Amino acid sequence: MLTFLRGVLVLALAPLLTGLVSIAAIIMVVVFRRSAAEVQFLPRTLGRVVAWLSGVSVSMTGGGLLEPGRPYIFAANHQSQFDIFALQGYLGRDFRWLLKLELFKIPVFGKAMHLAGYIPVDRTHGRKALKSLDEAARRIAGGISVAIFPEGTRSPDGKLGQFKAGAIVLAIKAGVPVVPVAIVGTHQVLPKGRLLVRPGRVEIRVGAPIPTSEYTVKQKQELAERLQGKVAELLGS
Numbered sequence: 001m002l003t004f005l006r007g008v009l010v011l012a013l014a015p016l017l018t019g020l021v022s023i024a025a026i027i028m029v030v031v032f033r034r035s036a037a038e039v040q041f042l043p044r045t046l047g048r049v050v051a052w053l054s055g056v057s058v059s060m061t062g063g064g065l066l067e068p069g070r071p072y073i074f075a076a077n078h079q080s081q082f083d084i085f086a087l088q089g090y091l092g093r094d095f096r097w098l099l100k101l102e103l104f105k106i107p108v109f110g111k112a113m114h115l116a117g118y119i120p121v122d123r124t125h126g127r128k129a130l131k132s133l134d135e136a137a138r139r140i141a142g143g144i145s146v147a148i149f150p151e152g153t154r155s156p157d158g159k160l161g162q163f164k165a166g167a168i169v170l171a172i173k174a175g176v177p178v179v180p181v182a183i184v185g186t187h188q189v190l191p192k193g194r195l196l197v198r199p200g201r202v203e204i205r206v207g208a209p210i211p212t213s214e215y216t217v218k219q220k221q222e223l224a225e226r227l228q229g230k231v232a233e234l235l236g237s
Contacts, residue, residue, distance in 0.1 A: 003055075007196025010054050021046045022112035029115040036117030040094055043116070047089025055199030056082070056189055058090040062206030066093065066179065071145045072209060073171045073178045077231050078149035079158050080186035086202050087147055087183070095145040098136060098170070119146060121170075137173035147181075150224065158187030160235060163228040165220040172217055177209035180227055182234030205234040 021042045028034040028042075051058050066072065074095060076083065084097075097113075101120040104110040114120075119139060122132040140146055148170070150163035171178040185202040207230050215223045 003198055004196065006053070006055055007198065010050065010197050011195055013053060014050055017046055017049065019108065022109050025112040025116050026108070036096075036115065037094060039116050043088045045089075047085040047087070049089075050085045051089055051202075054082075054189070054197045056086075056197070056202055057200075058086050058202045058204065060090050060092060060204040060206065063092050065206060065208050071140055071143050071174075071176045073140065073174065073176060074145065074147040074181050074206075075150050075163075075167070075171075075178050075227055075231070076147065076181035076183055077160050077235065078151045078154050079183060080154060080190045080192065082186040082190040082197065082202070083149070083154075083183050086186060086204060087181075090204055091147070091181075091206075093145055095147050098146045098148050098167075101132065117144065119144075133170060134173065137170055140170070140174035140176055145176075150227065154192040155187065156192050158191065160228070160232055163224040163231075165224045168220045168224045168227065169217055171212045172215050172220060172223065175213060177211050178223070178227060179209045180207035180230035180234060181205070182207070182231050184235065207231070207234050 025039045025042050028039050029036070074091065076087065096116070097118045098121055099113065099118055101122045104114055104120045119136045120132065121136055122128045148167050150167045151161040152164045155161050168178070182205040183202065184205065185200055188198065189200040189202060190197045210227060210230065212223065
């Protein structure tokens with residue numbers, strides 16, 4: 001019963017807290033002229049608060065493999081919606097989300113994401129999609145780390161899915177290392193199709209960065225397969 005009540009509480013509070021964080025981000029940037037980097041403590045705090053409310057402990061290993069101040073593209077497996085809170089709260093790096101353009105059209109939430117420096121990508125085909133990808137690559141090359149889920153969607157059974165090469169093009173265009181990240185335990189905490197979170201343990205395993213300078217866009221599938229293999233190793237699968 002306690003687990004059920006906790007799950008209901010998190011289900012009710014998570015959207016409310018997200019809305020409050022969005023409003024706070026807008027106020028900090030528009031009124032107090034804070035930079036996008038300065039408001040990143042808000043999503044980090046949100047991730048930790050949601051984990052605490054959920055009774056989920058999160059740990060991370062492999063952070064020492066990363067160079068301070070260097071931009072990376074963090075490529076993680078995607079087992080659950082809880083992956084977002086786990087990475088936001090505990091990855092320990094300043095990063096932005098790479099998100100589909102449609103999310104930026106949501107009132108308040110979309111404005112907050114824009115002001116916080118999150119990067120929109122047009123998933124449609126054609127010139128607009130290529131332009132948005134080039135713009136995202138330019139911003140990453142300029143020093144902004146981002147997090148992506150190369151599977152494209154959550155795994156229905158917790159198993160690692162095929163990495164889509166399209167997301168890997170961004171890493172090659174940006175010319176920054178891509179970091180394999182394995183998230184373990186979120187499928188048990190909040191599997192796809194379930195609304196109520198369950199207490200548990202989550203581990204974020206960070207692997208060694210993979211240089212992208214040796215790859216061309218034509219080799220995107222090769223890099224995608226290499227990256228997927230590294231994430232699989234971190235998962236122990």
